[in-house]
Amino acid sequence: MPEHPPTVKGATDEELMSAFQQGDATAFNVIVGRYKDRLINFVFRYVGNYDDADDIVQETFVRVYRNRDLFQPVAKFSTWMYTIATNLAKTELRRRRYRMLVPLSRKDEYDAEKDVEIADGRYPADGAAERSLQQDFIQRALDAIPAKYREVVVLCDIQELSYEEICGVTGLNAGTVKSRLNRGRAQLQKLLKDLIDE
Amino acid sequence: MFDTQEESTENSMTDANGDGEKGHPVRGLLKSLPRVDATDDFEVRLQRRIAEEESRKDRSGILAWLPGVRRIPVFAYSVVSVMVVGIVSYFLLMRTTPVAPPPHERLVVPENKEEIVPAPRVDDLRKKSDSREQRQRVAQQGPSRDEVSGPSSSKGNDLKGKQAEGNILEAAKPSEKPVTSKTDIQKNEPASVKLAAAPVTNGNAVARSVTQGLNAAAGTSAMYKVQRGFSPANDSAARRDSVRLDSLRRLKTKMKYLKKKPSD
Numbered sequence: 001m002p003e004h005p006p007t008v009k010g011a012t013d014e015e016l017m018s019a020f021q022q023g024d025a026t027a028f029n030v031i032v033g034r035y036k037d038r039l040i041n042f043v044f045r046y047v048g049n050y051d052d053a054d055d056i057v058q059e060t061f062v063r064v065y066r067n068r069d070l071f072q073p074v075a076k077f078s079t080w081m082y083t084i085a086t087n088l089a090k091t092e093l094r095r096r097r098y099r100m101l102v103p104l105s106r107k108d109e110y111d112a113e114k115d116v117e118i119a120d121g122r123y124p125a126d127g128a129a130e131r132s133l134q135q136d137f138i139q140r141a142l143d144a145i146p147a148k149y150r151e152v153v154v155l156c157d158i159q160e161l162s163y164e165e166i167c168g169v170t171g172l173n174a175g176t177v178k179s180r181l182n183r184g185r186a187q188l189q190k191l192l193k194d195l196i197d198e
Numbered sequence: 199m200f201d202t203q204e205e206s207t208e209n210s211m212t213d214a215n216g217d218g219e220k221g222h223p224v225r226g227l228l229k230s231l232p233r234v235d236a237t238d239d240f241e242v243r244l245q246r247r248i249a250e251e252e253s254r255k256d257r258s259g260i261l262a263w264l265p266g267v268r269r270i271p272v273f274a275y276s277v278v279s280v281m282v283v284g285i286v287s288y289f290l291l292m293r294t295t296p297v298a299p300p301p302h303e304r305l306v307v308p309e310n311k312e313e314i315v316p317a318p319r320v321d322d323l324r325k326k327s328d329s330r331e332q333r334q335r336v337a338q339q340g341p342s343r344d345e346v347s348g349p350s351s352s353k354g355n356d357l358k359g360k361q362a363e364g365n366i367l368e369a370a371k372p373s374e375k376p377v378t379s380k381t382d383i384q385k386n387e388p389a390s391v392k393l394a395a396a397p398v399t400n401g402n403a404v405a406r407s408v409t410q411g412l413n414a415a416a417g418t419s420a421m422y423k424v425q426r427g428f429s430p431a432n433d434s435a436a437r438r439d440s441v442r443l444d445s446l447r448r449l450k451t452k453m454k455y456l457k458k459k460p461s462d
Contacts, residue, residue, distance in 0.1 A: 032244060036236040044234045054237065058244055065248050135231055142228075157228040188224045196223045 013077035021068050028068075032061055035078075038159065039085050045154045046089050048143040056092060060085045079168035082161070086151065086169055093147055134195060141191040149184030156181055 011019070011027075013034070019027035039060060044053035063084050064071075071080060142150055155161045155169060156177075166177050189196065 029241070032241055036240055037233070040236045040240075041234045045231070050234065053234075054240070057236065058240070058247055061244050062247055062251055066251065138227055138231055153224075153228070157225045158231065185222060185224045188228075192224065192227055195227060 014073050017068070017071055017077050018073055021071070028065060031064070031077075035081055036061075039081065042082070042154060042159050043085055043089050045139070045142060045158050046086070046147075046150060047092055048139060052092055053089075056085060056088045059088055063088075076165070076168065079165055082155070082159075082165075082169040083171075090147070090151075137195065138192065141188055144191055145184055145187045149180050149187065152177055152180040153184040153188065157185075 011030075013031065016027040016031050020031070036057060039057045040053055043056045044050055047053055047056065060081065064081065071077070142154070145153070151170060152166060152172075155166045156163075161169070163174055163177055166172075167174055170177065172180070
């Protein structure tokens with residue numbers, strides 16, 4: 001990717017988008033650079049698979065590129081991006097449910113989990129490995145709760161979006177968002193009871 | 199009223215983003231998760247993907263001037279073909295399917311097909327009656343009554359006609375079993391029955407009436423239908439004619455009565 005001029009770098013998302021709408025391809029590259037990691041992180045925590053997350057985020061940017069003229073400057077750009085990504089992720093989850101398939105990568109993780117559950121006190125795991133297992137455990141707990149709760153929990157607690165932004169992304173009202181957040185957290189608390197107690 | 203159960207709990211909840219929720223243990227655990235970043239070649243792959251998208255768009259743009267080529271869904275062709283087949287078959291069936299007559303005009307057809315015996319032809323019946331007469335004559339071994347009386351007298355002719363009618367009817371009896379009852383036949387073809395029962399004036403008339411009477415009495419309804427070109431439409435038309443005739447006759451008598459009345 002080419003180095004972007006400083007004026008473009010300091011511009012807001014909406015300004016970049018309007019520049020892109022006027023035919024400035026550099027502005028789009030800046031947008032991609034700003035959002036690719038954020039979106040990958042969000043989608044990965046939501047769908048639980050990196051390859052799917054990567055594909056969804058790529059598709060999100062393609063859609064932004066294709067439908068650049070549909071964006072209205074009155075709306076917040078980040079909300080628009082997250083909405084596209086969330087919708088694509090939901091479609092992927094629905095498709096997965098219909099296929100009733102478990103990805104091989106997830107299967108490996110499940111198999112690994114079985115090994116982990118058989119604890120052997122003679123060989124204590126080192127810090128990095130333990131942390132990695134703990135992260136897998138949290139991710140599996142996230143995958144275990146309903147998608148509608150997971151969506152809100154990830155947006156709020158991992159992506160740290162405000163209620164207003166979450167409402168914009170999900171299309172729900174503030175009460176429903178709060179309710180789902182509480183329910184999702186409560187379910188996660190039950191699942192992660194052992195980790196929290198430690 | 200609240201739309202969902204979730205919304206019903208809205209009022210009873212505290213702000214999840216508030217200070218009380220910030221220290222939520224789950225939140226801390228989720229925050230401890232490492233950030234997952236995109237791969238290094240993410241942007242390169244994205245550029246390639248966008249370029250493919252653009253080239254595909256250009257290719258489809260070649261056909262853009264043709265209306266309806268690009269945006270027709272896949273199932274549209276099958277839906278249209280199914281509709282065409284349905285319409286064509288409907289009209290074909292409509293053309294070939296006969297219209298069922300109304301229930302009061304339906305004929306009673308016997309279940310056993312063996313009962314349907316074709317109506318005897320007049321010539322056959324005549325031959326039969328002649329041979330029977332001959333046999334009787336041979337048995338009696340004497341000259342026949344016809345030969346003695348001669349064909350010229352009108353009374354004898356009348357008698358002959360009646361005799362012939364009786365013989366023919368007799369000849370027709372054993373071989374045929376009428377499928378429909380008498381009332382059915384009368385209901386279906388009242389004109390022919392009337393003709394058969396009409397008074398006999400000369401030999402030709404006798405022969406004609408006998409023929410028609412036999413056709414009506416001895417023939418099955420099915421055969422009769424074929425011979426006379428029967429159809430529910432014809433039958434109803436005949437009925438309508440007879441009704442009109444009756445009403446005309448009644449009108450005529452009324453007119454006569456009215457004409458006579460002033461003079462009285």
